[in-house]
Amino acid sequence: MTESWTPSLFRAQLRSAGLRPTRQRVALAQMLFGAGDRHVCAEALHGEATAAGEHISLATVYNTLHQFTRAGLLRALPVDGGKTFFDTNTSDHNHFYVEADGKMVDIPSESIRVEGLPAPPEGLKISHIDVVVRLVKDS
Amino acid sequence: MTESWTPSLFRAQLRSAGLRPTRQRVALAQMLFGAGDRHVCAEALHGEATAAGEHISLATVYNTLHQFTRAGLLRALPVDGGKTFFDTNTSDHNHFYVEADGKMVDIPSESIRVEGLPAPPEGLKISHIDVVVRLVKDS
DNA sequence: CTGTGTGCAAACTCTTTGCATAAGT
DNA sequence: ACTTATGCAAAGAGTTTGCACACAG
Numbered sequence: 001m002t003e004s005w006t007p008s009l010f011r012a013q014l015r016s017a018g019l020r021p022t023r024q025r026v027a028l029a030q031m032l033f034g035a036g037d038r039h040v041c042a043e044a045l046h047g048e049a050t051a052a053g054e055h056i057s058l059a060t061v062y063n064t065l066h067q068f069t070r071a072g073l074l075r076a077l078p079v080d081g082g083k084t085f086f087d088t089n090t091s092d093h094n095h096f097y098v099e100a101d102g103k104m105v106d107i108p109s110e111s112i113r114v115e116g117l118p119a120p121p122e123g124l125k126i127s128h129i130d131v132v133v134r135l136v137k138d139s
Numbered sequence: 140m141t142e143s144w145t146p147s148l149f150r151a152q153l154r155s156a157g158l159r160p161t162r163q164r165v166a167l168a169q170m171l172f173g174a175g176d177r178h179v180c181a182e183a184l185h186g187e188a189t190a191a192g193e194h195i196s197l198a199t200v201y202n203t204l205h206q207f208t209r210a211g212l213l214r215a216l217p218v219d220g221g222k223t224f225f226d227t228n229t230s231d232h233n234h235f236y237v238e239a240d241g242k243m244v245d246i247p248s249e250s251i252r253v254e255g256l257p258a259p260p261e262g263l264k265i266s267h268i269d270v271v272v273r274l275v276k277d278s
Numbered sequence: 279c280t281g282t283g284t285g286c287a288a289a290c291t292c293t294t295t296g297c298a299t300a301a302g303t
Numbered sequence: 304a305c306t307t308a309t310g311c312a313a314a315g316a317g318t319t320t321g322c323a324c325a326c327a328g
Contacts, residue, residue: 021302022302062292081292082221105260115254117251118247127273129271130270131270133256133269134268135264136266159282181318195285223318
């Protein structure tokens with residue numbers, strides 16, 4: 001999954017998602033998908049882009065993150081305090097949420113199972129199950 | 140748990156939580172705990188109080204909800220879109236989250252178990268586990 | 279009385295939007 | 304050229320905060 005990406009692969013990926021491979025989108029794709037699984041929030045990514053010398057407005061970062069999410073390239077993880085993190089790992093996995101510093105950490109195993117789940121109310125079906133394990137400092 | 144509460148019971152409960160039983164806090168406690176399990180957001184509760192003829196400012200509602208949460212009388216449930224719901228059921232249970240209308244519904248069973256959970260990272264311990272089952276309209 | 283709680287409005291954070299400009303094809 | 308994306312700044316939702324006044328003990 002995280003082979004050696006090249007700019008043209010990013011462009012192709014964006015194209016097939018129906019997104020024009022603009023400078024900004026390619027740059028963001030590169031940061032997001034070029035280096036393993038990541039959890040970023042919009043502001044952090046914007047800061048990173050700026051630090052890398054790319055000029056991308058915060059609004060564009062937000063737009064792009066949502067476009068990528070719609071295209072299935074990212075998964076949105078809303079957390080406490082109204083921030084939204086975006087996870088480059090779109091597979092069905094779960095997270096530790098470290099309350100102290102507001103960070104998400106992947107649960108290093110796909111082995112979680114949820115047992116004893118009742119049927120959903122009439123007319124609704126399960127989209128997916130989020131298990132968030134909240135962690136606090138071990139006193 | 141949801142016996143017939145009386146104002147003086149509310150006052151006692153507030154007292155033992157180290158909170159002075161002010162008019163506003165008693166009124167809010169009454170709305171929250173006087174009628175079974177509830178999921179409310181600050182604005183809804185404020186609207187309800189206003190509708191009931193109580194004059195309580197939104198800021199006070201927020202303050203009070205957080206005080207109650209700190210006192211263990213409520214549980215905070217942050218959901219998508221940056222809103223925070225408060226659940227009067229503080230026991231360890233879980234929720235269906237209906238994406239279509241942003242509502243939480245208690246999962247009508249305590250039988251959910253999470254299996255296969257790895258140990259948390261060094262120095263951290265599990266505070267609690269939230270299982271949120273996201274529901275969408277059944278096609 | 280004395281300290282805590284409340285109300286108000288302003289501030290704050292995160293996010294979205296409108297519209298002129300710029301870039302992709 | 305023609306269309307779609309970007310940037311900016313302003314608006315928006317939800318929540319928090321500072322400070323003077325009010326109320327509980």
